[in-house]
Amino acid sequence: MASKKYVSFLSLLFVLASATSQAQLGGTYDVMDSSVVPSKRLPQHTEFMANNYAYPAKPRNQWEIGLQVGAFGISGDVRNRFPGIGAALHARKALGYVFSLRGQVGFGTTKGLNFQPSSNWLKNSAWNSAGYATGTQVFYNYKTNVYDLSLQGVVTLSNIRFHKAKSSFNVYAFAGLGGMIYDTKVDALDGSTPYNFSSVIAQYGPTQYQYKDRKDIRKDLKDILDGDYETQGETDNGQPKVFDKPFRFIGNVGAGVQFKLNKKLSLAIEDKLTITKTDLLDGNQWQENSQTATAQSRDYDTYNFLSLGINVAIGGKAVEPLWWLNPLDYAYNEVNKPRHMKLPKPVLDDADGDGITDQFDQEPNTPAGAPVDSHGVSRDTDGDGVPDYKDKELVTPTQCQPVDADGVGKCPPPACCDSLSKLIAEGGLKKDCGIGDLPSITFKPKSITLSNDAKALLASAAQKIKDNPNCKIAVIGYCSSSKSEQQLSWDRVNAVISYMVDKEGINQDRFIFKYGEMGGDCNTVDLRDGTGEEGPTTVPAPHPNLRRGR
Template sequence: MASKKYTGLFGLLCLLSSGAFAQIGGSYDVQDSSVIPSKRLPQHTEFMANNYAFPAKPRNKWEIGVKGGYATISGDVRSRPGWGAGLHVRKALGYVFSLRADFGYYQARGQNWQPGAVNRITVQNQYAGYTVGDHVFYNYKSTMYDGSLQGVFTLNNIRFHKAKSGFNIYGFVGVGGLVYDVKVNALNGNSIYDYTNVYNQYQASPRPYKDRKDLRKALKDMQDDSYETQAERDKGAELFDKPFKPTFVFGGGMQFRLSKTLSLSIEDKVTVAKTDLLDGMQWQENDATAPALTPDKDIFNFASIGLNFNIGGKSVEPLWWLNPLDYAYNELNAPRHMKLPKPVLDDADGDGVTDQFDQEPNTPAGAPVDTRGVSRDTDGDGVPDYKDKELITPTQCQPVDADGVGKCPEPECCKELRDKLANYKPGGNCQIGDLPSISFKGKTVVLSNDSKALLASVAQKMRDHSDCKVAVVGYCSTNKTEQQLSWDRVNAVINHLVEKEGISADRFIFKYGEMNGDCNTVDLRDGTGEEGPTTVPAPHPNLRRRG
């Protein structure tokens, strides 16, 4: 009998151990405060402020499960198919451990196909009316109710190579209590069974183990299904007028996730009660007149399949479905909450282009550069702007000297025209001559010290030529940002000449957003013969840049 105790305990798990894994989506959002219980909100606040490295444990749902399955008793009488049904409530205390309250109702049956001898003890109980030594075929129907509190351990939700799995394997142990009531089919109506023919068939069979199917059929045809006789029962504690026994339960199972609120479970539960009477029999048959107690106790087994439902508002799934490493792996892959150091990119020459992209790493301080970090050469004469004393030298006047100044040829045929142009005074007697251009870096509207020096020379020329007006021209207008930036830079130049150099505002013509010019340059030219406003309102005030 002892070898039968653990039959089928993990058989179902071994059968399913090769089941396929299903990848399920990511975990909950650790930054969502709505799933954090109030008692853990202080930790959540510290975590969100980057003062504590670990996110608070979220509120998780309860599980309610119903199940039905196959109930058997491993005891002194051979088990026949029985059935049972159960209900449980489960709550996760962590990602691995949870508590479960389990309740069940079961009907287990048994029928020996090998004969046994009625002994003096059983004659006093279920086999009253028989004679000691009579051959009978023991049977029973056991009705049981049990309840237990179990600790459940999830074995595979901590995963290193995927977010989580569509199923989990778990084991459980617990303690509880069981109420049982065993009946025996000992009578055929009001009389005892006459097993003589079946016993003779057993004795005549050369290999009764091979012929047990025929023996079972003969017993089934002979017996009714009344189970009218109370079997022997334990003395002591009772509940609902039936024997009560404390129990130890253990087992394992597998859950398959069907959705966020529904799962399917397959489970095997073993219940050990300190009694040998779950099958109504506890006596050895070696001596019918002086029987001895069997040394082992009966074990009840319930293999089941069930549906589980997750309930609870503003909660995540039960924690045994979540991978506690999910947050850490996702944060490493795509940081959303980690405090990352601000990258520091070296720029040895301070020209605004980092060293890894700078094609001229030793540009002098303050020299204007292009996007590659190379000193700008506006007129392409080979002399960088920071050295060029003639910033825009016409192509026909090149090559230039070391200062970037070219010498333009004077064709004889055009000398007369040149002289006329030299003496021409547009709009009157203004002879202010060429005026410089003002360059800006990046998106700034701030005047550099070099630009201020250039404007000081412009102001002096305007004082020397009081009959002249100056047109201040900014470029680029493909979008609102460029239009406003062009306006801001023209405005900065005029404001400086008015406020710092004391030039009257009505001597300027305000032009911005012009075409065919450098977006980062403001040109100044003789505007005496031109028409235009002296002031213009900002086109997009909300986009204005401050110096």
């Protein structure tokens, strides 16, 4: 029952430790911080910072001091009644991210009692000296105190994380060597006389014993034994002694898991098995033998320590113990966001040497020396379709286009001369249609959107246009010093005509499309009486790739 309660208690502590340690606690250290680098490794740190050595120096890391308490039990020839109590102190130091050394001093005390009687005590000095008559059966028992000291190598791999910075728990295994002393006592006498166990045993048959129920035996033995453990247990006279107690070399192995509470504290649940080269931890090395009753056992006793511990990290100007740090953290962070890495200057191909890399060059075979725009396309300043490096007339007015293969345009005669020709042909001046003044539409800089005021003006003009069905209306945009200005002028004229056609229901044939004209405000489109003028109703966009609102 006591054992079940103890297991339940440990299970509860394990759950609490797991719940406490769910949060990610802190980050890793900065490999560029020289304050955590010991002086003997500063030359490596200097070489690393100068990019002459790829690996950062190992930082100074803290010691861990721990206290453990828990269940202590011996496995031998005598049954361990229930787990005793154990305690241990340790100091641990990381030699790397995986391996660390731990020195540990421990103490354990426990009791044992067989529930079956034995008569093989003749060569056991403790029971033989108690004065029992030959053939008397006894119930082996003991109380043992163990003191040990060991040095252990601890291995942990759970800190090497590929998909997160670090973990709040740590699984480890260890093995070590050391020494122990022990003191075993036997409860063989009732005061100064041997015990009388006859009431516990029910005999039948000549060679066999029938025993009571174990609970009854335990109750009867509890009533009989006084618990003084006054008799020194059997010892091997050949064993060396320390502090007048038998000494033996030991080996131990175990495993555990730590749960991090914060940067200083952690909880640990651990199980340690210690192997000894003695069969006398329980005060007995003789096994029952039906023929001789004196057979010596050939196995060695072991003891186990299942513990719950609290650990404290100590040390100033040092990082956490390395088994809590992820050695991949620096490399992953440097790849993600370089701070120290020397990055080569990017070399991007530019096959035609126009200054625009091939991945962005929309005209990858531009002739050498030809001026290009930001897309690597040969520049055409006047938008006449002939690139500047071939254009013999770099800026050809829109009214003089289209141009020949050399980019030279043919300009129409001046308006005065054209009007004079018409006047001569018609025998007098042709009057306008009498529509009167029409409004000018103003746009915001670089915008082609009609404002509410502009729409109101156009609605008023539309009514006048509808009232004068014989009038043609010239819609005029200005400025053409660059491709972008030419296209912007075209877009604005197109916006006005489209509004009048789509929203006001005026036939498109009544409009004359003029853009890129000289002598006007670049942000203004004028409407005027165009009766008698020649001009297209629609005009293709001069530079479709620069159109706004596509």
